[in-house]
Amino acid sequence: MKAKKVSLGVCTLVLIANTYANAAEIYNKDGAKLDLYGLVDGLHYFSNDSSQDGDQTYIRFGFRGETEVNDFLTGYGQWQGQLNANTPEEGGDFYSRYAFAGVKINSFGSFDYGRNTGILYDALAYTDMQPEFDSMTYNADQFLFNRTNGVATYRNTDFFGLVDGLSFALQYQGKNDGGGEPGVRDVLTQNGDGYGMSINYDIGYGVSIAGAFASSDRTNEQNSRTSGIMGHGDHADAYSAALRYSANDIYVAVMYTQAYNASRFGSTSSRAFGYANKSRLLEAYASYTFDFGLVPFVAYNQTHASDLDNSLGGGSYGSKDIVKFVDLGATYYFNKNTSAYVDYKINLIDDNAFANDADISTDNIVAVGLQYQF
Numbered sequence: 145m146k147a148k149k150v151s152l153g154v155c156t157l158v159l160i161a162n163t164y165a166n167a168a169e170i171y172n173k174d175g176a177k178l179d180l181y182g183l184v185d186g187l188h189y190f191s192n193d194s195s196q197d198g199d200q201t202y203i204r205f206g207f208r209g210e211t212e213v214n215d216f217l218t219g220y221g222q223w224q225g226q227l228n229a230n231t232p233e234e235g236g237d238f239y240s241r242y243a244f245a246g247v248k249i250n251s252f253g254s255f256d257y258g259r260n261t262g263i264l265y266d267a268l269a270y271t272d273m274q275p276e277f278d279s280m281t282y283n284a285d286q287f288l289f290n291r292t293n294g295v296a297t298y299r300n301t302d303f304f305g306l307v308d309g310l311s312f313a314l315q316y317q318g319k320n321d322g323g324g325e326p327g328v329r330d331v332l333t334q335n336g337d338g339y340g341m342s343i344n345y346d347i348g349y350g351v352s353i354a355g356a357f358a359s360s361d362r363t364n365e366q367n368s369r370t371s372g373i374m375g376h377g378d379h380a381d382a383y384s385a386a387l388r389y390s391a392n393d394i395y396v397a398v399m400y401t402q403a404y405n406a407s408r409f410g411s412t413s414s415r416a417f418g419y420a421n422k423s424r425l426l427e428a429y430a431s432y433t434f435d436f437g438l439v440p441f442v443a444y445n446q447t448h449a450s451d452l453d454n455s456l457g458g459g460s461y462g463s464k465d466i467v468k469f470v471d472l473g474a475t476y477y478f479n480k481n482t483s484a485y486v487d488y489k490i491n492l493i494d495d496n497a498f499a500n501d502a503d504i505s506t507d508n509i510v511a512v513g514l515q516y517q518f
Contacts, residue, residue, distance in 0.1 A: 166480055167208070168518055175212035182206065183517035187276070193507040199230040200511070206242065213247075220256070221245040241291055253300035260295050262288030263315040266342035267354040270386035270397040271427035274443055275475050276487040276511040281401075281425040281447040281467050285333040286408050287380045288340050288358035294318045309346030315339065321363040331371050332408055332417065335380075336361025350391025356384045362405060366419070374418030374452065377405035384425075393433045401425035407447055409466045409502050416501035420449030420466065437478065443471040452498065461498040468492040473511075481518060487511040 167181035182205025191197045206224030213219055222244060228237040246256025264282075265272075268289065272278045282289040295317045303310040317338040322328040338360030346352045360380045365371050367378070381404045388397035403423045410417030424447075431441035447467040453460035473487040489509045493499055499506055 166518055171209075176209070177211075178207060178209040180205070180207050181518060183515055185513050185515045187511060187513040189509050189511055191505075191507050191509040193505045193509070196505060196507070196509055201229045203227045203229055204241070216250050218248045219246070220248065220254075244295075246297075251302070251305035253298055253304075255296070255298050257294075257296045259291065259293050260297060262290055262292050262295065262317070262358065263297070263313060263340035263342050264289050264356045264358050264382055264384050264401070266313060266344060267356040267384035267386040268399055268401070268427075270352075270354060270388045271399040271429045271443070273395070273397070273429045273431065274441065274471055274487055275473065275485040276513065277443075277445070277469070277471050277489045277509070280445050280469070281427055283408055285335075287335050287360040287382070287406055288315065288317060288338055289382065289406070292317065292335070293320050309348070309352075310343075311345075312341065312343045314341050315358075317360065319361070319363070322365050330412060331363075331365045331373055332410075332412065334363045334366060336363050338380075350389050352388050352390070354384075354386045356382075358382050360406075372412075372417075374416060375405055375421050377419075377421065380404065380406035380419070382406050393435075394431075395433075396430045397428070399425070399427045407449055407466060409449070409504065411503065414501065414503045416461070416498065421451035421453070423447055423449045423466070438474060438476050440474040441472075445469055445471065461501075464496070464498045465493055466502075466504065482514075482516050484514045485512070487513075 167179035169177065170180050171178040184203050185201065187200040189196050189198060189200050204226045206222065208222040210218055210220040222242055224242040225238060225240050231237060240259060242259055244256045244258030244260045246254055248254040279290060284291040295315055297313060297315045299313045301311045302308055317335060319336050320329060321334045338358060340356060340358030342354065342356035344352065344354045362378060362380055366373055367376055382401055384399065384401040386397065386399040403425065405419050405421060407420040407423035426446045429441065429443040431439050433439050445467055446465060449466050450463045452462060452464055469492055470490040471487065473485060475483055475485040477483045491506055491508050493504060493506045495506045
């Protein structure tokens, strides 16, 4: 789930994690400033799946600050948290989505460290646009696909100021494992040392392309014969490419990723859980922005897994879809702060043994939300 903004007449849907144009400035003095941003999403799911049906309301808020150290150096930091508001008062679910600090040196680029988006997301973001059922072909804390811990990231825009529209990034992630003791960190959210890079190029005329690569060591527990996890391999690797057109009120994008030992499924409470030995991720998204604030869209999301065998414990499911659905809906922007949306996920997953064992839902979901953001 991502917050979006709209500039009426132009399709400019942007992640609130990466931009905060609607933020409230609470301090700006002597070269230092601090902005506060957030949203409240009154959200409800309608589904025959009882585990999905019902209230999904949440609150998301954060801050971003920066300070001018001198004419060449700027320091910055950002934090964002989420509170799920569909639980009783004593059972609130609160967690940090982002928390990082860094420095920027003019055209030489920026460097930051903390909890941030993995490098693969530089390509995956092209199609991460639905109001509710976006980024469904991958997960947070899945190596370097999405939000994750302990990443050091270097970014450079316009290639040191020499090539307009050409940006690149380099990233390193330290080990996040169970500390030698199972259960300290869930085996499905662990990672070994990892690294990656990405490149984005704004060709012009509304056309942009992106590519990204990442490779991470898998932890001992992820490859242990006693962990019960499916899939094997010393490394989790992924290669992503994306293309988009954004102009004349039209937004169209497609993303493809080939991954090895990296696509996660199930949970440790499922009969089947782990990582696909091979997988391919495909996302496509198209929308049109009317000048009165309506943005209808259509999207397709699929993660197809191959070699779903448990070489550590026997058994095989062959090739199956982990994610597969068509998404239809629309968002209506009353203004830049208030919007309403409908997002209809038409599930194409077959009801089979693998889906049942991995607790993968096969039911459709209609999401209806009313959102306020600042």
